[in-house]
Amino acid sequence: xxxxxxxxxxxxxxxxxxxxxxTRSSSRPPIxxxxxxxxxTGTNYNQLIQSLCKQGSLKQALQVLPHEPNPTQHTxxxxxxxxxxxxxLSDGVDVHRHLLDAGFDQDPFLATKLINMxxxxxxxxxAREVFDKTRKRTIYVxxxxxxxxxxxxxxxxxxxxxxxxxxxxxxxxxFTYTYVLKACVASECLISLLHMGKEIHAHILRHxxxxxxxxxxxxxDMYARFGCxxxxxxxxxSMPVRNVVSWSAMIACYAKNGSPFEALExxxxxxxxxxxxxxxxxxxxSVLQACSALAxxxxxxxxxxxxxxxGLDSILPVISALVTMYxxxxxxxxxxxxxxxxxxxxxxxxxxxxxxxxxxxxGKKSIQIFLEMIQQGLSPSHISFVSVLGACSxxxxxxxxxxxxxxxxxxxxxxxxxxxxxxxxxxxxxxxQLDEAAKIIEDMRIEPGPKVWGSLLGSCRIHCNVELAERAxxxxxxxxxxxxxxxxxxxxxxxxxNMWGExxxxxKLLEARGLQKLxxxxxxxxxxxxxxxxxxxxxxxxxxxxxALLLKLSNEMKEQGYVPQTKAVxxxxxxxxKERIVLGHSEKxxxxxxxxxxxxxxxxxxxxNLRLCEDCHSVTKFISKFANREILVRDVNxxxxxxxxxxxxxxxx
DNA sequence: CTAGGGTTAG
Numbered sequence: 196x197x198x199x200x201x202x203x204x205x206x207x208x209x210x211x212x213x214x215x216x217x218t219r220s221s222s223r224p225p226i227x228x229x230x231x232x233x234x235x236t237g238t239n240y241n242q243l244i245q246s247l248c249k250q251g252s253l254k255q256a257l258q259v260l261p262h263e264p265n266p267t268q269h270t271x272x273x274x275x276x277x278x279x280x281x282x283x284l285s286d287g288v289d290v291h292r293h294l295l296d297a298g299f300d301q302d303p304f305l306a307t308k309l310i311n312m313x314x315x316x317x318x319x320x321x322a323r324e325v326f327d328k329t330r331k332r333t334i335y336v337x338x339x340x341x342x343x344x345x346x347x348x349x350x351x352x353x354x355x356x357x358x359x360x361x362x363x364x365x366x367x368x369x370f371t372y373t374y375v376l377k378a379c380v381a382s383e384c385l386i387s388l389l390h391m392g393k394e395i396h397a398h399i400l401r402h403x404x405x406x407x408x409x410x411x412x413x414x415x416d417m418y419a420r421f422g423c424x425x426x427x428x429x430x431x432x433s434m435p436v437r438n439v440v441s442w443s444a445m446i447a448c449y450a451k452n453g454s455p456f457e458a459l460e461x462x463x464x465x466x467x468x469x470x471x472x473x474x475x476x477x478x479x480x481s482v483l484q485a486c487s488a489l490a491x492x493x494x495x496x497x498x499x500x501x502x503x504x505x506g507l508d509s510i511l512p513v514i515s516a517l518v519t520m521y522x523x524x525x526x527x528x529x530x531x532x533x534x535x536x537x538x539x540x541x542x543x544x545x546x547x548x549x550x551x552x553x554x555x556x557x558g559k560k561s562i563q564i565f566l567e568m569i570q571q572g573l574s575p576s577h578i579s580f581v582s583v584l585g586a587c588s589x590x591x592x593x594x595x596x597x598x599x600x601x602x603x604x605x606x607x608x609x610x611x612x613x614x615x616x617x618x619x620x621x622x623x624x625x626x627x628q629l630d631e632a633a634k635i636i637e638d639m640r641i642e643p644g645p646k647v648w649g650s651l652l653g654s655c656r657i658h659c660n661v662e663l664a665e666r667a668x669x670x671x672x673x674x675x676x677x678x679x680x681x682x683x684x685x686x687x688x689x690x691x692x693n694m695w696g697e698x699x700x701x702x703k704l705l706e707a708r709g710l711q712k713l714x715x716x717x718x719x720x721x722x723x724x725x726x727x728x729x730x731x732x733x734x735x736x737x738x739x740x741x742x743a744l745l746l747k748l749s750n751e752m753k754e755q756g757y758v759p760q761t762k763a764v765x766x767x768x769x770x771x772x773k774e775r776i777v778l779g780h781s782e783k784x785x786x787x788x789x790x791x792x793x794x795x796x797x798x799x800x801x802x803x804n805l806r807l808c809e810d811c812h813s814v815t816k817f818i819s820k821f822a823n824r825e826i827l828v829r830d831v832n833x834x835x836x837x838x839x840x841x842x843x844x845x846x847x848x
Numbered sequence: 849c850t851a852g853g854g855t856t857a858g
Binding site: 307310311335338339341342369370372373374376377407408409410411412413414415416419438439440441442443444445446447448475476477478479480481483484510511512513514515516518519541542543544545546547548549550551553576577578579580581582584585588613614615617618620621646647649650652653654680681684806831832 | 849850851852853854855856857858
């Protein structure tokens with residue numbers, strides 16, 4: 196068992212001042228005592244205060260402040276900025292009070308600065324109050340509040356104020372537009388604000404901002420975050436002026452919304468067709484994500500080469516994305532190698548490695564790296580926990596997962612969010628402790644939300660628990676009625692329980708909402724080319740050959756006791772028909788294609804857009820032995836490494 | 849006072 200306490204935390208609690216903190220007051224000469232002379236009544240202290248602020252000596256500046264009878268606007272401005280930089284809310288409140296007494300309470304310039312300061316010091320109520328009390332609101336004051344509220348996640352409030360602003364007749368400027376566009380996606384509420392985004396889109400065009408790069412790039416990003424890929428690309432195409440940021444935003448949009456091919460294509464276009472927009476590290480991170488999504492090792496290596504040539508290989512986010520890319524393309528060792536060569540690492544780089552081992556099913560290694568990170572003196576982030584708990588889940592480490600979950604609050608003062616609860620529900624649910632998983636949800640101190648219920652429903656499918664699945668899906672249909680996956684999971688469960696009437700009912704519900712099941716698809720990369728398979732398309736010229744090979748293999752397997760598992764078929768058909776359907780699954784076609792076309796001894800690498808079905812799993816195990824081939828399959832959740840008739844997941848997935 | 853990015857769960 197691993198020790199889950201953190202030596203780092205013990206250390207930092209024993210010393211009151213962290214050693215890395217610069218000791219500003221003691222190392223600087225006491226300027227103030229030299230210059231400050233209370234008897235000298237005619238002195239103008241404004242300049243002294245200002246220079247102290249610029250040096251970062253806020254405390255001393257505050258000591259001088261009472262001696263200045265007429266502080267100027269500029270003096271207050273620097274004091275306010277200094278409070279932000281020093282991260283001191285109490286000093287900020289002092290300065291604020293002082294400025295009110297000095298008669299600057301209606302100064303819109305200082306109001307803007309104060310709002311920015313409170314926003315940076317996470318005191319949004321104070322920011323709001325400044326706004327409310329300022330009668331003469333310039334566009335700067337409005338924008339400052341919009342910015343503050345957007346950063347704090349109060350997008351809806353911004354949009355309400357924006358409406359009011361329009362009613363009063365205050366014209367927006369380019370800054371206003373970027374903030375309100377961001378506000379549409381910076382909202383915690385469950386209802387989509389896409390319609391507002393579209394409305395603002397219209398305002399922007401009406402007011403002639405269609406060639407403003409910042410505004411239009413924000414718009415691309417807004418649509419991207421709503422998953423509206425075609426809207427985003429329309430906006431992008433319409434932009435008369437583009438720069439690196441615009442290109443990066445569009446590439447990121449494709450990479451994050453299931454269009455990795457388009458992302459790579461746009462990257463190619465960027466390199467070939469533009470002169471002033473040269474890809475930078477941010478661009479490359481998204482391009483690497485696209486390679487990860489495609490599981491295209493060859494593409495990934497080419498991009499890695501480009502990164503090296505462009506000298507972007509020492510930038511932390513790029514390296515972390517590289518680690519992830521290699522791991523997700525099935526080359527965990529290369530990911531580890533990239534990590535080992537890093538000169539400097541941060542939490543994110545460690546998280547990349549933790550999750551990499553997790554998706555490959557190496558739970559123990561993942562926990563080990565997690566602990567090593569802590570030992571090196573880094574504090575785990577909430578994502579570290581999502582990653583390591585996910586790793587426990589894949590490996591079936593229930594006890595370890597529980598301990599880590601408990602250590603979150605106890606040792607690291609990180610309060611579990613929905614993501615962590617979703618991991619725990621998944622961990623317990625998969626391990627067939629469904630009641631305990633349900634209990635976790637009941638005991639949650641925050642609103643469960645779709646991720647948590649989704650985890651429960653997923654586990655219910657694995658263990659075919661109709662009752663609990665009905666409970667979970669009832670909530671899910673309310674929370675995210677347009678997510679087809681939930682309906683499909685429920686029909687799967689009903690089908691397995693032979694409740695065909697119910698299967699029909701849920702399918703109708705799915706159709707009534709205009710949704711459809713995501714068709715299963717598998718990809719394989721052979722000699723730098725990617726081939727895609729579904730069970731219905733017959734585009735591949737070798738398709739007959741593939742079906743024949745699978746039939747032959749299936750018969751040989753049957754002789755050795757294989758019984759096709761047809762649970763995944765959602766139609767009430769006879770056994771023979773079901774067997775035929777299962778044998779045509781896209782993954783088997785891809786495996787067969789690999790057997791025929793990949794060079795001898797080469798590992799067959801397949802990527803799938805869904806979870807592996809049980810029959811494909813057992814057939815692939817058999818083939819790995821029969822054909823003496825290593826087969827690596829990445830399904831939506833994790834890797835399966837088939838070798839000599841066994842799978843790295845230990846049949847637990 | 850403006851825009852894009854790293855690690856995650858089913």
